[in-house]
Amino acid sequence: MTNIQVPQSLLTFIREGSKFLIAGHKEPDGDCVGSQLALCSVLNRLGKQAIPCSAGPFKRPEIVSYAEGFTSTPPREPESRVIVMDCSSLERTGDLEPYIMGLPLAIIDHHAAAKPTGDVIFLEPTSPSVTALTLLLIEALGLTPTKEEAELLFFGLCTDTGFFRHVDYGGAFTFDIASRLISAGASPKRTFQKINGGKSLESRILLGLILSRTESYYHGKLLVSYENLEDTERFGLQGRDSDMLYQLLLSVAGVEAVAVIRQESPTSCTVGLRSIDKVDVSAIAVQFGGGGHKQASGFTAQGTIAPLKERLIRAFAEVL
Ligand SMILES: [Mn+2]
Numbered sequence: 001m002t003n004i005q006v007p008q009s010l011l012t013f014i015r016e017g018s019k020f021l022i023a024g025h026k027e028p029d030g031d032c033v034g035s036q037l038a039l040c041s042v043l044n045r046l047g048k049q050a051i052p053c054s055a056g057p058f059k060r061p062e063i064v065s066y067a068e069g070f071t072s073t074p075p076r077e078p079e080s081r082v083i084v085m086d087c088s089s090l091e092r093t094g095d096l097e098p099y100i101m102g103l104p105l106a107i108i109d110h111h112a113a114a115k116p117t118g119d120v121i122f123l124e125p126t127s128p129s130v131t132a133l134t135l136l137l138i139e140a141l142g143l144t145p146t147k148e149e150a151e152l153l154f155f156g157l158c159t160d161t162g163f164f165r166h167v168d169y170g171g172a173f174t175f176d177i178a179s180r181l182i183s184a185g186a187s188p189k190r191t192f193q194k195i196n197g198g199k200s201l202e203s204r205i206l207l208g209l210i211l212s213r214t215e216s217y218y219h220g221k222l223l224v225s226y227e228n229l230e231d232t233e234r235f236g237l238q239g240r241d242s243d244m245l246y247q248l249l250l251s252v253a254g255v256e257a258v259a260v261i262r263q264e265s266p267t268s269c270t271v272g273l274r275s276i277d278k279v280d281v282s283a284i285a286v287q288f289g290g291g292g293h294k295q296a297s298g299f300t301a302q303g304t305i306a307p308l309k310e311r312l313i314r315a316f317a318e319v320l
Contacts, residue, residue, distance in 0.1 A: 004127065004173075006140040009120045013106045014141065017081040019049045021074045021103070025087035026055040026094030030159030030195070032086040033058075033066045035108070035130040038145065038152040039083065042138055045146075051075070055094035061238075062159065062195045074099050082106070086130040088114035088123065108133055128167065131156030132177045147185030154178065154186030158195060162243075199241060206235045207245055210260065217313050218320040220254040224313065226261040226305045246274045256320065257281055259312055261305050269308055272298045284315050 014020075022040050024032035036052045043050035053074045058067035072095060082100045084090065088109045090097045106120035110127040127133050131153040138145050145153060157178060161167050167174050182188065206227075214225040227240075242260070249258040257275040264270050271288070273281035275295050282297040288311075290299020301308055 004124050004133070004136060006133075006137050007120065007122050010106055010108075010122050010137065011140055013081065013083075013104070013120045014043070014046075014048075017048065017079070017104075019077055019080045021051050021053050021076075021080055021082045021100055023053045023082060023084045023093050023096050023100055025092045026096075027057065027059060028054050028063060029060060029086075030063055031129045031131055031156035033063050033070075034152040034154075034156030034159075035085045035134045037066065037069060038131065038134055038149040039085065039137070041146065041149050041152075042141070042143060045143070046141070053093075053096055053099070055096045061198065062155075072096065076100075076103070083108060084118070085109070085134075087111065088116035088118075088121075090117075108137070126173075128171070128174045128177075129157045129160035131160075132174070135177055135180060145181070145184045150181045150184035150186040151191070154181040154188075155191055155194065157181065158188075158191050163192060163195065200238070202235050203238070203241050206231060207241060207248070210245060211248060214249065218316065220252070221256040221320045222259070222313065222316050223249050223252060223255055223257075224259045224261070224309060225249070226309070227263070228305065229263050229266070232263075242272060246272070250274060250276055257316065261308055261312070263305050264300075267304075268300060268302055269305060270298060270300050271308070271312065279319050284312075284319070287315055288312075 020043055022036045024036050040050035040052050051074050052070045054070040055072050058064050076099055081104045083106045084093060085108045088107050088111060090101060105118040107116045107118040108122045108130055109116060110124055110130055110133060112125040114123060116123050122133060124133055135153050161174060210225050210227055214223050216223055245260060246258055257279045260272045262270050273285055275281045280294045282292045282294055285292055285297035285299045288299040288301055290297060292298055
């Protein structure tokens with residue numbers, strides 16, 4: 001099982017407060033939104049006021065429907081306390097920062113590189129999601145999640161783990177949490193549909209177009225494709241589904257890394273890089289002035305697709 005302990009100071013912070021602003025990072029994801037809304041619901045059940053706050057924008061299709069439940073200009077009262085979820089600094093909350101600055105602050109996060117600042121800190125990098133930590137918090141408060149809270153928490157667990165695809169050896173804790181949330185009323189089937197369904201036909205056609213242009217290098221270890229300005233004109237930014245695109249390209253036998261170049265304007269491109277295991281694509285991205293993680297990174301570059309593609313393929317020579 002797990003030895004994650006909910007800090008006593010966090011329980012006290014919650015018990016002694018009556019009005020809470022529950023904030024998350026800008027450009028929220030499912031984990032952020034699910035944690036915030038479930039915690040607000042729990043605080044309401046405890047007879048406390050809790051306001052979900054986010055600077056937005058709610059760009060990811062699976063969370064768009066939650067946007068209306070959040071405010072970006074929360075009221076600030078003398079007795080307000082702030083809980084920041086899924087990030088460790090006020091700066092990451094974006095335009096919320098001036099509204100919550102200087103108030104008593106608790107942090108609940110699971111990012112390994114985080115350097116949290118706050119009066120109370122619950123940082124647990126071994127946790128697959130902040131929603132998992134939120135479940136532990138609910139249980140430590142002596143409660144069990146309602147069906148609606150369980151659905152929100154399970155949603156965040158699924159988005160942060162790529163519906164459990166990123167869970168590796170030692171991941172039993174993730175399924176332990178999942179089991180408790182399903183017992184409390186969450187449905188894996190409905191959650192999967194909510195995350196992966198609801199796409200436009202145009203977005204599937206765009207995926208097909210980009211896939212059909214894929215070229216293979218280094219005996220199939222590197223796959224490269226691109227999206228040009230005409231695509232963006234025809235399908236718009238909403239039509240993009242990067243996660244599914246990378247998933248499909250990374251499923252090819254023998255592939256180790258994937259690059260997708262997008263012409264964003266007549267003079268600039270963005271490049272997304274992904275790898276399966278051994279290749280550190282963040283080292284490639286850094287060479288082009290970008291950054292990210294070992295398995296997922298990117299950068300922005302001046303110029304057009306063709307010359308950039310040549311340079312990018314050369315950069316992979318050392319690692320493939
Ligand atoms: Mn998260």
